[in-house]
Amino acid sequence: MVLAFVFTAYFFLLTILEILSALNLFGFEGGMLMNAFVLGTVTATYLKGLIVKKDSYKFVASLIASAFSTLAILVYLASGSFSYGIFGFIAVPYAVKELGNKK
Amino acid sequence: MKVAMVGNPNVGKTSLLNALTGGDFSVGNFPGVTVEKKEGKGLIDGKAVTFVDLPGIYSFQTESLDEKVARDYLEKEKPDLILNVVNALNLERNLYLTLQLTRFGIPMVIALNMIDEAEKERIRIDTKKLSEIIGVPVIKTSAVKGVGIEELKREILRGGSVPKVFSGDLQDIIRMAEKIAREVKVVEKLEKPEIDEALDEVFMDRHLGIPIFLSFMWMMFMFTYSVAQPLNDLLSFCFDGLASYVASFDGWFFSMLGDGVVAGVGSVLSFVPNIAFLFLFLSLLELSGYMPRAVFLVDGFMSRFGLNGRSVIPLIMGFGCNVPAILATRSIEDRKVRIVTALINPFMSCSARLPIYVLFAGIFFPKTGSVVVMSMYVIGVLIALISALILRKTLLKGESEFIMELPPYMLPNLKELWLMTWSRTKHFIQKAGTVILAMSVVVWYITTYPGGSIEESYAAMLGKAIQPLFSPMGWSWELVLALVSGFVAKEVVVATIGVLNIDVPSVMTSYQAFAYMLFTLLYMPCIATIAAIRAEIGTRWAMFAVLFSFSVAYAVALIATGVGMWF
Amino acid sequence: MSVVPLSALREGQEGTVVAINGGRGCTARLMSMGIVPGKKIKIAGRRGGAVLVSVNGTKFVIGRGLAMKVAVDVGGQG
Numbered sequence: 001m002v003l004a005f006v007f008t009a010y011f012f013l014l015t016i017l018e019i020l021s022a023l024n025l026f027g028f029e030g031g032m033l034m035n036a037f038v039l040g041t042v043t044a045t046y047l048k049g050l051i052v053k054k055d056s057y058k059f060v061a062s063l064i065a066s067a068f069s070t071l072a073i074l075v076y077l078a079s080g081s082f083s084y085g086i087f088g089f090i091a092v093p094y095a096v097k098e099l100g101n102k103k
Numbered sequence: 104m105k106v107a108m109v110g111n112p113n114v115g116k117t118s119l120l121n122a123l124t125g126g127d128f129s130v131g132n133f134p135g136v137t138v139e140k141k142e143g144k145g146l147i148d149g150k151a152v153t154f155v156d157l158p159g160i161y162s163f164q165t166e167s168l169d170e171k172v173a174r175d176y177l178e179k180e181k182p183d184l185i186l187n188v189v190n191a192l193n194l195e196r197n198l199y200l201t202l203q204l205t206r207f208g209i210p211m212v213i214a215l216n217m218i219d220e221a222e223k224e225r226i227r228i229d230t231k232k233l234s235e236i237i238g239v240p241v242i243k244t245s246a247v248k249g250v251g252i253e254e255l256k257r258e259i260l261r262g263g264s265v266p267k268v269f270s271g272d273l274q275d276i277i278r279m280a281e282k283i284a285r286e287v288k289v290v291e292k293l294e295k296p297e298i299d300e301a302l303d304e305v306f307m308d309r310h311l312g313i314p315i316f317l318s319f320m321w322m323m324f325m326f327t328y329s330v331a332q333p334l335n336d337l338l339s340f341c342f343d344g345l346a347s348y349v350a351s352f353d354g355w356f357f358s359m360l361g362d363g364v365v366a367g368v369g370s371v372l373s374f375v376p377n378i379a380f381l382f383l384f385l386s387l388l389e390l391s392g393y394m395p396r397a398v399f400l401v402d403g404f405m406s407r408f409g410l411n412g413r414s415v416i417p418l419i420m421g422f423g424c425n426v427p428a429i430l431a432t433r434s435i436e437d438r439k440v441r442i443v444t445a446l447i448n449p450f451m452s453c454s455a456r457l458p459i460y461v462l463f464a465g466i467f468f469p470k471t472g473s474v475v476v477m478s479m480y481v482i483g484v485l486i487a488l489i490s491a492l493i494l495r496k497t498l499l500k501g502e503s504e505f506i507m508e509l510p511p512y513m514l515p516n517l518k519e520l521w522l523m524t525w526s527r528t529k530h531f532i533q534k535a536g537t538v539i540l541a542m543s544v545v546v547w548y549i550t551t552y553p554g555g556s557i558e559e560s561y562a563a564m565l566g567k568a569i570q571p572l573f574s575p576m577g578w579s580w581e582l583v584l585a586l587v588s589g590f591v592a593k594e595v596v597v598a599t600i601g602v603l604n605i606d607v608p609s610v611m612t613s614y615q616a617f618a619y620m621l622f623t624l625l626y627m628p629c630i631a632t633i634a635a636i637r638a639e640i641g642t643r644w645a646m647f648a649v650l651f652s653f654s655v656a657y658a659v660a661l662i663a664t665g666v667g668m669w670f
Numbered sequence: 671m672s673v674v675p676l677s678a679l680r681e682g683q684e685g686t687v688v689a690i691n692g693g694r695g696c697t698a699r700l701m702s703m704g705i706v707p708g709k710k711i712k713i714a715g716r717r718g719g720a721v722l723v724s725v726n727g728t729k730f731v732i733g734r735g736l737a738m739k740v741a742v743d744v745g746g747q748g
Contacts, residue, residue: 034321034324035321037314037317037318037321038318038321038322040314041311041314041315041317041318042318044310044311044314045305045311045315048308048310048311054304055301056300056301056302056304056305057304057305057308057311059301059305060301060302060305060306060315061305064315064318064319067322068318068322071322071325071326071330072325074326074329074330075325075329075330078329078330078331078332078333079329079330079332079333081329099298161699161702161703162698162699162701162702164694164695164698164699164701164702193726193728195704195726196702196703196704196726196728199702199704200702273698273701273702274701274706277701277706303729307715307722309717312717395731398720398731399715399717399720399722399731400717402717402718402719402720402731402733403717403718403719403720404718404719405719406719406720406733406734411719411720411733412719412720412731502735503733503735504696504733504735504736505720505731505732505733505736506699506700506703506730506731506732506733506736507730507731507732508703508728508729508730509722509728509729509730509731
């Protein structure tokens with residue numbers, strides 16, 4: 001429960017930062033609205049898990065966040081464009097742990 | 104010795120083929136209309152064995168093309184052995200096909216594949232009893248884990264045995280198969296793996312399913328275009344360098360080789376990293392089992408336009424490049440839906456068209472530029488969907504009926520992923536490459552001769568000759584020539600305008616520019632796209648695509664010009 | 671007992687396949703995938719177009735057109 005709440009809040013923050021930087025507000029720049037969309041989806045998935053009290057949502061949201069973070073790092077290395085999605089890597093340990101538990 | 108591999112879809116036939124031949128076989132493609140059978144040559148203990156991987160089928164009772172290919176092959180080519188690959192997770196349904204195979208009177212061996220997964224789910228199968236009932240050897244295998252492969256090889260070399268014949272109509276066969284399954288199968292605990300249920304619950308969630316799908320599509324874009332870009336740039340840098348080096352030698356031959364062949368083929372080959380990355384991502388989505396879930400999610404929307412859930416992925420991919428997008432229509436099993444999806448694909452505005460919009464929007468719509476560019480994408484999608492609806496109501500009528508199994512989720516192994524990606528990429532290089540080679544020479548010729556420069560070339564004459572066609576829109580011959588050159592690749596339109604030194608604002612008004620942008624969005628697909636359409640759905644449809652898109656483009660540009668005059 | 675087409679079932683509703691009212695081809699296609707008269711079938715989800723069903727522990731996506739051809743007995747609750 002606590003973890004789901006922390007994840008929800010954390011990804012909500014990342015979503016906001018990405019939106020601000022996509023719209024070049026308050027000195028943030030370089031983000032993209034589609035990246036914000038992905039982060040928003042991750043946030044919403046955590047949130048739904050929180051509301052319906054099911055771990056499956058937390059698990060899938062972490063998988064998506066991990067995949068997106070990996071890609072965002074690759075994009076940064078390849079083209080130098082930055083996304084707050086990179087910080088989604090904090091979901092990786094949880095996703096890996098659950099993947100191990102469930103197989 | 105010829106061995107035909109037959110089995111349901113999703114039973115791991117291809118991985119078994121790789122395991123048997125050490126992955127060291129040459130895969131030859133025999134493209135049918137929608138399906139293909141693959142042939143692989145392998146050595147088993149020094150003996151040459153030809154494996155024919157027939158399309159995955161559920162029975163021999165329907166008239167689907169896959170089944171026809173498989174049936175014709177077994178009846179006419181008479182292989183020495185049928186290797187029936189059976190999914191141990193779903194024995195009874197797989198046995199429907201096994202029992203129908205007994206009618207052909209061909210010696211048979213059964214590979215009970217995915218046995219490791221079945222044992223994990225506590226499914227025990229008595230292979231000895233199954234072998235007695237059907238009268239052929241039954242081997243437990245796991246292609247992924249390498250279990251039972253040696254034993255299977257030995258049985259293949261031994262030649263199998265002719266099965267007892269089970270006959271009757273489909274309903275009898277089903278009854279018999281269920282009876283056999285009850286006799287040989289013991290399930291200790293039937294429970295779907297927890298992870299599958301968790302993934303399905305969220306991926307197909309009423310609210311989150313679609314956003315998650317769109318997130319994956321966006322990730323596919325990032326992977327295809329942003330991550331692969333450095334490789335792309337490197338290749339086009341190399342080809343450009345090579346082209347100008349070769350062309351720097353004297354003589355028409357070097358000019359043809361450099362400016363024609365190397366530049367033309369190179370411009371297409373430099374897309375290979377994008378295409379390979381795209382296919383890698385798609386193979387991952389397919390092998391992991393996500394794809395059928397996505398199809399379910401979007402089917403409702405797509406079926407309103409006479410398409411079905413399967414069309415959505417090729418259409419979205421079209422925003423990147425129409426060539427791989429059209430190749431991706433291969434996964435649509437309904438032939439008519441497949442043709443329509445390929446035909447409307449060029450209306451999805453590919454990335455090569457963006458520079459044209461940017462150029463014109465920058466000059467004529469400095470304030471509302473991004474809205475104008477965005478409107479191009481939206482208009483493209485609308486016209487694609489409307490065209491689909493019209494085509495499905497006229498030329499390609501017919502109900503699309505589909506049923507698709509949701510396979511269990513799987514973490515794909517790297518070798519399979521690589522083989523799938525490579526065979527598709529190779530297909531693109533071969534099919535598109537050969538046509539482009541010929542076309543590049545032609546284009547080089549008409550833009551170089553007889554004058555030596557583009558202004559005094561056959562292409563310029565062509566531009567002047569067909570300019571009257573565009574006089575209702577009021578475009579000058581230079582602009583028409585730019586369109587002609589865009590036939591090679593849409594980004595060339597901008598290059599040509601540069602070469603010809605056209606002072607754009609002096610030759611057209613803003614509504615004419617808007618009409619021109621619409622025309623470049625919609626008019627005939629570039630050579631590579633036409634080559635892809637031809638490779639996938641045939642020459643006649645490729646010609647149709649050219650005429651169809653040209654007429655649509657002409658009509659829309661004319662309307663836009665007409666409407667623009669009122670303001 | 672009340673018989674309705676599969677496409678008319680609500681999400682989560684369960685029934686027994688009674689008949690497949692289609693041409694030979696589509697009957698055979700459904701049957702060879704295990705959708706046979708007498709089988710229990712459950713709607714696991716639906717989104718306007720296709721329906722998601724589960725038969726024998728396997729899930730299938732069935733297009734609306736095809737789902738209309740499967741007659742299902744939903745007992746008293748239809």
